[in-house]
Amino acid sequence: MADVCVVGVDLGGTKLLAGSLDGELNVRNRAHRWVSQLSASELLDAIVDCVEEVRGSLGRPVDAVGFGIPCLIDRSRRVAAVSNHLPLVDVPFADVMAERLGVPVFVDNDGNAAVLAEARSGSAQGARDVVMLTIGTGIGGGLFLNGGVYRGSVGCAADLGHIVIEMDGPPCLGSCRGRGCLEVYVSGPALAKEGERMASLSPQSGLAGAIADGHKLTGAIVTELAHDGDLAAIEAVTTVGQRLGIGLVSIINLLNPEVVVIGGGVIGAGELLLAPAREMVAARALALARDVVRIVPAGFGAEAGLVGAGIMAIERAGSIAAGGAG
Amino acid sequence: MADVCVVGVDLGGTKLLAGSLDGELNVRNRAHRWVSQLSASELLDAIVDCVEEVRGSLGRPVDAVGFGIPCLIDRSRRVAAVSNHLPLVDVPFADVMAERLGVPVFVDNDGNAAVLAEARSGSAQGARDVVMLTIGTGIGGGLFLNGGVYRGSVGCAADLGHIVIEMDGPPCLGSCRGRGCLEVYVSGPALAKEGERMASLSPQSGLAGAIADGHKLTGAIVTELAHDGDLAAIEAVTTVGQRLGIGLVSIINLLNPEVVVIGGGVIGAGELLLAPAREMVAARALALARDVVRIVPAGFGAEAGLVGAGIMAIERAGSIAAGGAG
Numbered sequence: 001m002a003d004v005c006v007v008g009v010d011l012g013g014t015k016l017l018a019g020s021l022d023g024e025l026n027v028r029n030r031a032h033r034w035v036s037q038l039s040a041s042e043l044l045d046a047i048v049d050c051v052e053e054v055r056g057s058l059g060r061p062v063d064a065v066g067f068g069i070p071c072l073i074d075r076s077r078r079v080a081a082v083s084n085h086l087p088l089v090d091v092p093f094a095d096v097m098a099e100r101l102g103v104p105v106f107v108d109n110d111g112n113a114a115v116l117a118e119a120r121s122g123s124a125q126g127a128r129d130v131v132m133l134t135i136g137t138g139i140g141g142g143l144f145l146n147g148g149v150y151r152g153s154v155g156c157a158a159d160l161g162h163i164v165i166e167m168d169g170p171p172c173l174g175s176c177r178g179r180g181c182l183e184v185y186v187s188g189p190a191l192a193k194e195g196e197r198m199a200s201l202s203p204q205s206g207l208a209g210a211i212a213d214g215h216k217l218t219g220a221i222v223t224e225l226a227h228d229g230d231l232a233a234i235e236a237v238t239t240v241g242q243r244l245g246i247g248l249v250s251i252i253n254l255l256n257p258e259v260v261v262i263g264g265g266v267i268g269a270g271e272l273l274l275a276p277a278r279e280m281v282a283a284r285a286l287a288l289a290r291d292v293v294r295i296v297p298a299g300f301g302a303e304a305g306l307v308g309a310g311i312m313a314i315e316r317a318g319s320i321a322a323g324g325a326g
Numbered sequence: 327m328a329d330v331c332v333v334g335v336d337l338g339g340t341k342l343l344a345g346s347l348d349g350e351l352n353v354r355n356r357a358h359r360w361v362s363q364l365s366a367s368e369l370l371d372a373i374v375d376c377v378e379e380v381r382g383s384l385g386r387p388v389d390a391v392g393f394g395i396p397c398l399i400d401r402s403r404r405v406a407a408v409s410n411h412l413p414l415v416d417v418p419f420a421d422v423m424a425e426r427l428g429v430p431v432f433v434d435n436d437g438n439a440a441v442l443a444e445a446r447s448g449s450a451q452g453a454r455d456v457v458m459l460t461i462g463t464g465i466g467g468g469l470f471l472n473g474g475v476y477r478g479s480v481g482c483a484a485d486l487g488h489i490v491i492e493m494d495g496p497p498c499l500g501s502c503r504g505r506g507c508l509e510v511y512v513s514g515p516a517l518a519k520e521g522e523r524m525a526s527l528s529p530q531s532g533l534a535g536a537i538a539d540g541h542k543l544t545g546a547i548v549t550e551l552a553h554d555g556d557l558a559a560i561e562a563v564t565t566v567g568q569r570l571g572i573g574l575v576s577i578i579n580l581l582n583p584e585v586v587v588i589g590g591g592v593i594g595a596g597e598l599l600l601a602p603a604r605e606m607v608a609a610r611a612l613a614l615a616r617d618v619v620r621i622v623p624a625g626f627g628a629e630a631g632l633v634g635a636g637i638m639a640i641e642r643a644g645s646i647a648a649g650g651a652g
Contacts, residue, residue: 152455153453160580167491179610256477
């Protein structure tokens with residue numbers, strides 16, 4: 001695999017990132033495109049154009065292209081089945097890209113790509129059983145079990161934001177018809193909401209001051225104030241961290257992972273978020289499982305999806321070259 | 327494998343069941359022992375004695391013995407690490423039994439044995455991704471993922487009773503220090519408690535009559551009255567079924583199983599329990615995952631553990647014979 005060369009692509013709801021990876025997982029020849037509000041055909045054109053830009057910068061042919069896309073993938077039908085942000089539903093994405101790019105193409109959910117990156121060369125390197133939660137506007141993530149990405153019976157496993165932590169809790173968001181899902185309590189918007197609640201309880205706080213100055217609170221603002229030492233903001237991050245910990249109790253009791261990796265924008269709060277989550281796990285999870293698990297921030301930042309998509313392409317192209325099932 | 331012959335043993339908290347299995351999974355030469363309140367050495371003697379009784383009834387040598395035991399097994403140390411009911415903690419069970427029985431011995435958690443039985447030849451036959459919940463005094467169970475039993479990083483995965491469904495719910499039972507665990511709401515004792523609540527609300531009900539007649543309500547009594555058509559008892563079973571459904575929403579969103587198998591004493595309520603659980607999943611789980619999953623009663627009753635332990639012995643003895651890792 002030493003002289004392999006692939007392109008990894010992370011397709012987000014607003015931005016597309018691409019880059020080349022070699023066998024040592026060095027990322028080079030980065031390129032990006034903005035993709036919000038494109039039609040399906042404009043989006044596919046933009047993706048091809050961006051991958052061609054990366055290829056054009058390389059002095060050699062590409063062995064394969066890997067994509068992480070923000071969609072549930074129906075593996076039985078080989079199409080994107082659910083996508084909250086992009087016009088890809090029912091598009092046979094892998095087949096279209098393979099035809100237009102003329103090389104083997106491998107597609108997976110972006111959360112699966114991210115957990116693969118963390119398990120192979122990030123914060124969970126070497127672990128066989130890894131759970132990753134990517135906490136931003138909502139919660140994404142992936143499961144890496146028994147040494148490989150676990151996708152479930154039709155490819156829609158790892159919807160980690162939709163673990164129920166409060167059976168009669170508030171209705172969930174978007175297309176989910178559940179109640180009390182983890183995502184309702186743990187996300188950037190949830191942190192902003194908790195910040196608003198704390199601001200109303202603490203009119204002298206930095207949070208209340210920010211609102212008085214005309215700011216609309218966001219998760220990023222609450223996080224920044226918490227890092228600055230504002231007690232109300234720290235309390236808001238702590239509450240969200242504790243609720244994250246409740247979700248982790250279920251995950252840890254159920255899956256006994258070696259590592260739980262937390263990524264996404266909300267991990268900007270760092271230990272202010274992770275310490276209360278770890279305390280909740282220590283207080284409430286079952287003995288053996290809580291004793292072995294490490295709960296750590298992601299090793300890759302914004303490039304986790306790109307790197308994971310590239311690793312997937314390297315591994316699967318290699319397995320095809322070696323006569324494997326691909 | 328046609329002429330293989332193994333002994334499968336299901337070690338419960340009160341009773342030990344053993345029997346021989348052939349390659350067609352026929353169970354013969356059954357034997358049992360009562361095991362409550364034995365010391366560790368008395369218990370080990372009783373197990374050996376029971377297995378020898380089965381062997382004595384066979385006209386041929388035994389290839390291996392498989393055990394399902396009600397313990398979390400620390401696979402790194404090869405000992406039973408946690409056992410609520412039997413004096414087996416820190417006993418190197420597999421090594422002791424192999425020495426005393428003189429044949430290859432394979433040991434797994436009883437929930438893992440049960441899900442293996444259901445996935446190989448029970449209600450989930452042929453499925454690659456199966457979750458089993460065994461609901462009795464508490465909740466046991468197992469995970470069968472990607473075509474094999476999933477045990478987690480140190481062997482304590484599948485603690486399905488300790489998924490949190492209510493973050494500030496009542497304290498959990500036994501050695502669990504959690505709150506609002508599924509087991510608090512869904513079990514034989516939880517059904518009895520819900521029956522008592524319904525009896526107090528419905529003084530004309532069969533449930534209230536049973537209490538007036540001096541009965542202490544149990545899950546079995548509530549189930550029997552529900553089957554007899556007592557509306558208060560049906561309501562109690564429905565409530566427990568709905569709460570089971572909440573737990574299943576988390577499991578289904580997280581693992582996207584093809585089949586969820588429900589076993590244990592509480593499944594005596596049959597569709598009275600399963601229908602409200604399925605309705606909750608249909609109402610609240612995510613689209614693709616809820617559409618594909620089948621939620622079914624266990625195919626094996628009291629012999630699931632025995633059959634699963636036997637299947638494990640057949641499969642692993644076969645893999646050793648074939649030069650596998652065992």
